[in-house]
Each structure stands twice: as C-alpha cells, then as structure tokens.
Amino acid sequence: DADVTQTPRNRITKTGKRIMLECSQTKGHDRMYWYRQDPGLGLRLIYYSFDVKDINKGEISDGYSVSRQAQAKFSLSLESAIPNQTALYFCATSDIKDRAGANVLTFGAGSRLTVL
Amino acid sequence: AQSVAQPEDQVNVAEGNPLTVKCTYSVSGNPYLFWYVQYPNRGLQFLLKYITGDNLVKGSYGFEAEFNKSQTSFHLKKPSALVSDSALYFCAVRGDSGAGSYQLTFGKGTKLSVIP
Numbered sequence: 001d002a003d004v005t006q007t008p009r010n011r012i013t014k015t016g017k018r019i020m021l022e023c024s025q026t027k028g029h030d031r032m033y034w035y036r037q038d039p040g041l042g043l044r045l046i047y048y049s050f051d052v053k054d055i056n057k058g059e060i061s062d063g064y065s066v067s068r069q070a071q072a073k074f075s076l077s078l079e080s081a082i083p084n085q086t087a088l089y090f091c092a093t094s095d096i097k098d099r100a101g102a103n104v105l106t107f108g109a110g111s112r113l114t115v116l
Numbered sequence: 117a118q119s120v121a122q123p124e125d126q127v128n129v130a131e132g133n134p135l136t137v138k139c140t141y142s143v144s145g146n147p148y149l150f151w152y153v154q155y156p157n158r159g160l161q162f163l164l165k166y167i168t169g170d171n172l173v174k175g176s177y178g179f180e181a182e183f184n185k186s187q188t189s190f191h192l193k194k195p196s197a198l199v200s201d202s203a204l205y206f207c208a209v210r211g212d213s214g215a216g217s218y219q220l221t222f223g224k225g226t227k228l229s230v231i232p
Contacts, residue, residue, distance in 0.1 A: 004159070028208075035222075040125070040225075041223055041224060042206060042222040042223055042225050043160075043222040044222075045207065045219055045220075048219070058219065089162040090159055090160070092159075092160075103148065103150075103210060103220055104150070104162050104165060105152075105160070105162065105220065107152075107159030107161070108159050109158060109159045109161045110157075110159050111157075111158075
C-alpha cells in the first residue's frame with residue numbers, strides 16, 4: 001500500500017459543484033500539505049497543517065478549504081468548483097522530527113480534477 | 117519572498133552523455149535546496165537535498181547536485197544519462213529564517229528527454 005493515498009485519482013465535475021479530495025497517510029508524519037500543479041507553473045501550495053489543530057493558508061488558498069480530521073487524514077474541498085480549478089492536486093507529508101531532512105516531502109500519486 | 121528559477125522548460129540529451137538541469141534561487145538566510153523528480157502519472161519523488169556541508173551532494177539513481185553560494189545555483193547533474201531518466205524535474209527551496217521559511221517553493225519544472 002502507498003504511504004500517501006489520494007482519492008479519487010480522477011474526477012470530472014461541473015461548475016458550481018462541491019468537491020472533496022481526500023488524503024490519508026501511513027507515514028506517521030505530523031505535517032500535511034495540499035499542492036496544485038499546473039503545466040508551466042510548477043507546484044503551488046494551497047494549505048498546510050502542522051498538526052490536527054493547526055491549519056495554515058498557502059500561496060493560493062482562495063476558493064479552497066481543508067479539514068484535518070486526524071493526524072493521518074487531510075482533505076481538500078472546493079465549495080463551488082470553477083473551470084480554472086482544473087488541475088492536478090497533490091497531497092504531501094513531512095516529518096516534524098526530521099530536522100536534518102528539513103522538509104523532505106512524501107507525495108501521493110495525485111488527483112486529477114477537471115471542472116467543466 | 118523566496119523564489120526558484122528553472123530557466124529551461126526542456127532539456128534534451130543523448131543516452132550516455134552527461135546531463136545538467138539548471139536551478140537558481142533566492143531566499144532569506146541560508147538555503148535548504150531540494151530536487152524532486154516526477155515520472156508520468158506519478159507523484160513527485162525526492163532525489164536529493166542540500167542543507168549544509170559539502171557543496172556536491174549525491175542522491176538517488178546516480179544524480180548529484182552542486183551548490184554554488186556565490187551564483188545562488190543548485191544545478192542537477194548526472195555523468196551518463198539513461199533513457200529511464202526521462203521525466204519532469206523540480207527544484208525547490210526554503211530558507212532558514214524569515215516569514216514562510218518553513219514552506220517549500222518549487223520551480224516550474226524542467227522536462228528532461230533522454231534520446232536513445
């Protein structure tokens with residue numbers, strides 16, 4: 001089983017619909033992240049969480065919300081999807097104790113979202 | 117604000133030849149530098165990192181990277197390219213001080229194609 005699992009892997013939806021992308025991890029890491037990847041733009045941070053009670057906005061949080069249900073689960077929601085949210089979304093984790101590693105991220109396989 | 121530049125969208129190299137993928141950065145304080153690789157339909161995988169110490173860092177799959185403080189560069193290299201190295205490569209940076217220094221900033225990615 002993958003260390004970081006994302007569901008669904010692919011989703012096509014319509015403008016205005018609510019969408020949730022889920023992420024679960026078996027790494028035991030405290031820190032979890034949601035990134036968005038667009039061709040030619042690289043990865044941009046949407047939200048991150050350092051523990052269950054700590055949620056922080058990233059570079060492009062508008063139009064998104066997150067929930068950290070447990071140490072191992074971090075979900076991303078699009079309350080009312082719009083076409084420019086069509087992208088590949090990645091969940092990632094890192095170990096707060098890994099001082100020497102300094103934020104080495106473990107990524108999930110990605111969730112491809114298409115908003116029509 | 118911290119930033120990463122990968123000046124080449126694509127790099128083509130013949131199999132067996134040396135390869136270089138370029139990266140320059142801007143960050144507050146000392147840099148923590150990373151290279152990640154993304155194979156088709158997969159999440160990003162960690163290749164190597166520079167935190168401190170020797171300027172030449174060795175990583176997975178025979179890759180290495182050279183940290184050059186004066187040029188603010190962290191170029192990825194491999195002495196002999198393999199067709200299986202064909203992938204999308206991302207450079208990332210975070211600083212050790214200043215606002216947001218715990219967040220990784222990614223470059224836009226460089227597509228490496230190794231020609232048989």
